Amino acid sequence: MSETAARRDAELRARAEIDLAALRANVRALRERxxxxxxxxxxxxxxxxxxxxxxxxxxxxxxxxxxxxxxxxxxxxxxxxxxxxxxxxxxxxxxxxxxxxxxxxxxxxxxxxxxxxxxxxxxxxxxxxxxxxxxxxxxxxxxxxxxxxxxxxxxxxxxxxxxxxxxxxxxxxxxxxxxxxxxxxxxxxxxxxxxxxxxxxxxxxxxxxxxxxxxxxxxxxxxxxxxxxxxxxxxxxxxYGVSPSPEIGTPADLGLRPVMTLTAALALVKQVPGGHGVSYGHLYTTPGDTTLGLVPLGYADGVPRHASSTGPVLVDGKWRTVAGRIAMDQFVVDLGGDRPEAGAEAVLFGPGDRGEPTAEDWAQAAGTIGYEIVTRIGSRVPRVYVNE
The missing domain is CATH 3.20.20.10 (Alanine racemase)
Incomplete structure (x- = not known):
């Protein structure tokens, strides 16, 4: 497989979109301070x-x-x-x-x-x-x-x-x-x-x-x-549009815009019955008949394992929560009665203006800081630069 084809395949799986216009605006805002x-x-x-x-x-x-x-x-x-x-x-x-x-x-x-x-x-x-x-x-x-x-x-x-x-x-x-x-x-x-x-x-x-x-x-x-x-x-x-701490304010409070948006395409969507264990250790068991979506990102990609059962994800316009344990390459979300197609977009975090979670939301879920959430995103996730 050529390097171009490999990158295209990787982008179909997941991507970290980097908005350079947002970064430039943040730098200008900081210079004004x-x-x-x-x-x-x-x-x-x-x-x-x-x-x-x-x-x-x-x-x-x-x-x-x-x-x-x-x-x-x-x-x-x-x-x-x-x-x-x-x-x-x-x-x-x-x-x-x-x-x-x-x-x-x-x-x-x-x-x-x-x-x-x-x-x-x-x-x-x-x-x-x-x-x-x-x-x-x-x-x-x-x-x-x-x-x-x-x-x-x-x-x-x-x-x-x-x-x-x-x-x-x-x-x-x-x-x-x-x-x-x-x-x-x-x-x-x-x-x-x-x-x-x-x-x-x-x-x-x-x-x-x-x-x-x-x-x-x-x-x-x-x-x-x-x-x-x-x-x-x-x-x-x-x-990079991430707040240094909650005590100082949200990015919006500070006149900043988050630069990174992390998304993935659902790799699998399937219906399962109630009482179905999900992921390693079965930390999560479905409460009834439901739909599960498989997100092809894991702790090898920088998704914090400490956010198992707590990490937020936006799918089809609705906030969902990681169901069970985050694995090396993937995790599961319980989609309830929704049945999106495989390939539907899952947004882990971004600026928040489409209703998606932010890096700060993931930091809270994982018991860490926003710095770690964005910095740990691994090399398997292509960076796609927009507004250059």
Whole structure:
């Protein structure tokens, strides 16, 4: 089977439609929330499952001047993409010893440094590349994850970076951090982290660091904390039209539109009697004579198994619920008295304006967050781009 035929067959089974017009509108809406700051479009994890390169190009078209990824390999792939202009800055932040520092330096990526070992490796890479590295120093202001600890560790890191800068091996282009609880408006840790960020950036600048950008605002901070916008904001999930948390509001409340719509064609429709067990473990038994529909998506495709017996699906204009356990490749819905044909569309989630569930509905059903619902959709599900 040719690659084209295989893709066509896959699209007949299921598809994730990616509305790039919605993504561009979301980026513009986020820029309006932070008019005094530049915008970094975070496209890590293959654009939160939406496709990194197409989403990066759409975000840039809507005014993003930076792109952000977790791993250097993600960033290098974007830098090689012909559709991403050379003047768009690309930053990556999740490094391990022995990573592709030289390739990153040669590609002109901004790289994050949080520890002495990383500073040593990036300066050696700069020597080999014959050009200065673009380095952003990350401060741990309270997340307790990546970033350099305040106090002596931060002082040593800043001092080491300045010495390397004096040797022409790097330029400190940024000072940055990340919130722990910005998705909980009013939580006291937010103000504490902002205060710590001011202290740590002031120390670095007092020592002579002259960064291009200072940044700490993720999606929730971009939406709700103008005092955290500084020179650059880094929206991720909001760019894809998914709310960072129920406390902040629905996508519609925030002026955002979900970008991904996940659909599948019913693979089988059949009538069964009452008392009929459904799927592994027979967690669900039909209460009476009914119609079952087989949806050809499963946990291998990213449909969360934790949503067994709870996940919502729209079929023929009606909300249905997953009947029993979600399997690797498929799950069942009880259609009651309806008898759609095989091939009828089942909508797992989308913007919600056709009455379909949203990613937030699936997150609630699975006991997780909207981020995970869209990001986990697997490679067997073709991404179909519309409104390019």
């Amino acid at each position: 932070a008019p005094g700051a530049a915008l970094m479009a975070v496209v890590k994890a293959d654009g939160y499952g939406h496709g990194a390169a197409p989403c990066a190009r759409a975000a840039v078209a809507a005014g993003a001047t930076w792109l952000g990824t977790a791993t250097p390999h993600e960033a290098l792939a974007l830098r090689a993409d012909a559709g991403v202009p050379d003047d768009v800055r690309i930053m990556c932040w999740l490094w391990t010893p022995g990573g592709p520092w030289r390739e990153a330096v040669e590609a002109g990526l901004d790289v994050s440094v949080s520890a002495p070992w990383a500073l040593t490796e990036v300066t050696e890479a700069a020597r080999l590349a014959g050009r200065p590295a673009l380095v952003q120093l990350k401060a741990d202001t309270g997340l307790g994850r990546g970033g350099c600890q305040p106090g002596a560790d931060w002082e040593d890191l800043v001092g080491g970076a300045l010495r390397a800068e004096a040797e022409g091996l790097l330029r400190v282009t940024g000072l940055w951090s990340h919130f722990a609880r910005a998705d909980e408006p009013g939580h006291p840790s937010i103000a504490a982290q902002l205060a710590r960020f001011h202290e740590m950036t002031a120390y670095a600048e007092g020592r002579g660091v002259r960064p291009d950008v200072r940044h700490i605002a993720n999606s929730p901070a971009t939406l709700t904390l103008p005092e955290a916008h500084f020179d650059l904001v880094r929206p991720g999930i909001a760019m």
